[in-house]
Amino acid sequence: MPVVSAARNAVALTFALNGFCFAGLVSRIPDVRTGLHLDNGSLGLLLLAIAAGSVLALPSSGRLIVRLGAAGVVRLGGLSAAVGLVTCAVGVAGVGSVAVTAVGFFAYGVGIGVWDVAMNVEGAEVERRLGRTIMPRFHAGWSFGSIAGAAVGIPMAALHAPLPLHLGGAGVLALGTVWLLGRAFLPPTAEPETAGVSRSAWREPRTLALGVMVLAFATVEGSANDWLSLAIIDGYGARHWVGVLGFSVFVTAMTTGRLLGPLALDRWGRAPVLWATCAVAAVGILLVVAGGGWLLVGLGVVVWGLGASLGFPVGMSAAADDPARAAARVSVVSTIGYAAFLAGPPLLGQLGDRVGTLDSLLAVAALMVPAALTVVAVRPARVAPVSGFAET
Numbered sequence: 001m002p003v004v005s006a007a008r009n010a011v012a013l014t015f016a017l018n019g020f021c022f023a024g025l026v027s028r029i030p031d032v033r034t035g036l037h038l039d040n041g042s043l044g045l046l047l048l049a050i051a052a053g054s055v056l057a058l059p060s061s062g063r064l065i066v067r068l069g070a071a072g073v074v075r076l077g078g079l080s081a082a083v084g085l086v087t088c089a090v091g092v093a094g095v096g097s098v099a100v101t102a103v104g105f106f107a108y109g110v111g112i113g114v115w116d117v118a119m120n121v122e123g124a125e126v127e128r129r130l131g132r133t134i135m136p137r138f139h140a141g142w143s144f145g146s147i148a149g150a151a152v153g154i155p156m157a158a159l160h161a162p163l164p165l166h167l168g169g170a171g172v173l174a175l176g177t178v179w180l181l182g183r184a185f186l187p188p189t190a191e192p193e194t195a196g197v198s199r200s201a202w203r204e205p206r207t208l209a210l211g212v213m214v215l216a217f218a219t220v221e222g223s224a225n226d227w228l229s230l231a232i233i234d235g236y237g238a239r240h241w242v243g244v245l246g247f248s249v250f251v252t253a254m255t256t257g258r259l260l261g262p263l264a265l266d267r268w269g270r271a272p273v274l275w276a277t278c279a280v281a282a283v284g285i286l287l288v289v290a291g292g293g294w295l296l297v298g299l300g301v302v303v304w305g306l307g308a309s310l311g312f313p314v315g316m317s318a319a320a321d322d323p324a325r326a327a328a329r330v331s332v333v334s335t336i337g338y339a340a341f342l343a344g345p346p347l348l349g350q351l352g353d354r355v356g357t358l359d360s361l362l363a364v365a366a367l368m369v370p371a372a373l374t375v376v377a378v379r380p381a382r383v384a385p386v387s388g389f390a391e392t
Contacts, residue, residue: 003186004129010184011126012141014074014119017174017181018112019145020152021081024170025088025108027153028163035092035163036101044346049102051342053084053109054116058335061117062201065327070122071182077115078178082171084108089163115178117334121327122185124320129186133262139313140258143251201328209377210315210329211336213274216371217311218340220281223348223364224250224304227357231288235358236297246301253305261310270314270378278372281307285365289358311371312337318378 033043064073088104091097123138149170156166201207228250229243238246257277264273284307287300319333320326352360 004126006184007122007186008126008130008134010181011119011123012138014115014178014181015123015138015141016145016148017078017177018115018119019142019147020149021085021170021174022112023146023149024153024167025085027150027157028167031157031160031163032088032092032101036096036098038098042098046098046102046105048342049105050109050112051338053106053111054113055109055335055338055342057110057113058117058331058338060331061114061334062328062331064114065118065121065331069185069188070118070125070327071185073114073118074122074185075175075179075182077111077113077118078175080111081108081115082111082175084111085167085171086164089167093163113334113338117327117331120316120334121320121330124317124326124330125186125323127317128320128323133265133317135317136258136261136265136310136313140255143255143258201325201332204329206377207319207329207332208336209374210319211333213371213374213377214312214315214333214337215340216367216374217281217308217315218337219344219367220285220304220364220371221254221308221312222341222344223361224308226344227348227352227361228288228301231358231361232297235289235356246298249298249301250305253302254309257306257309258313265310265314270318270380271375274311274314274375274378275372277307277310278368278375279307282365282368283307285361289361289365314378318380321380 029043029047032038032046036046038046061073064076068076084104084107086104087107088101091100091102091104119138120135123135127134152170153166224247229247231243232238232246233240233243261273280303284300284302284304287296288304289300291297291300315333315337316330319329322329348360348363351363
């Protein structure tokens, strides 16, 4: 148990560092736009390099974890993310090159993607050893890390601190820390070959269903990150600070759901709780869109955040039910889920141009239908006495 407790603490800090790096980069996006003299459209295309790096790297994460272990892949991801942050900082502040910045963003996306899969695989193994649900709290740790990253990034931006100092420093700090934290990860276990399990995880119906569920919940979460503030401002004629406040309330509610959610999951089980969160998220979005008054809209934001809180982390846990195939399945589910962050913002933006930013959120509420239909996949899978690993 002391070994598992140490691994639990290391995984929690690893999640927090991932969020810290992300928020640090996001806090300086306006400086990237100004430094490279970009308009919003050009900046959006440049930012796609991050998502492209993650999506392209995710399918290979399973193989890497089998060969290097979760600790090795977290370190590799931290190295790539750190190099990416330094490169994009130099690209903006040093040489003023969009191409160099894009390379940095791509390297950061690759690093953050494989880092994400590896820490989820390790978190699932810690959860299994503890015998109780803890994965949502790891994801809450990511939120706390992002808050810390923003707390550093805001004064850095206000003081116009050089990008290489801020982003480079954050990358080096994260790399050094995850390198040390990897020592506390659980030692990798030898995975026996075979007992007849040889097909790719991409051909497993349960794994694909989990991917669809995670995709839906990731869109519900990501749409709030990208559009909730603008929806409140455009739809209700609110001031800018009110929109930002609405997003802050959403993040607080989602983090609270992840901290308290394990109690409900351990008491009632994965599927019943997630069916409830599907309904809660849909009701929350409907209240935001049609509430009319600030009381109902504020309640809707809170309810939406609570409903969006558990789908992604529980999907990761369910994908890793069989430890011998955890890496392959988590990489597949992550790849499908990350498609929400790649395709969701532009699609919702196009819809918003036609029906309005606020009303476009109704499409997000509709995604809770396929999410509810695929929730049954989170029920614990039967693990064969001897199972092999099929690479993705």
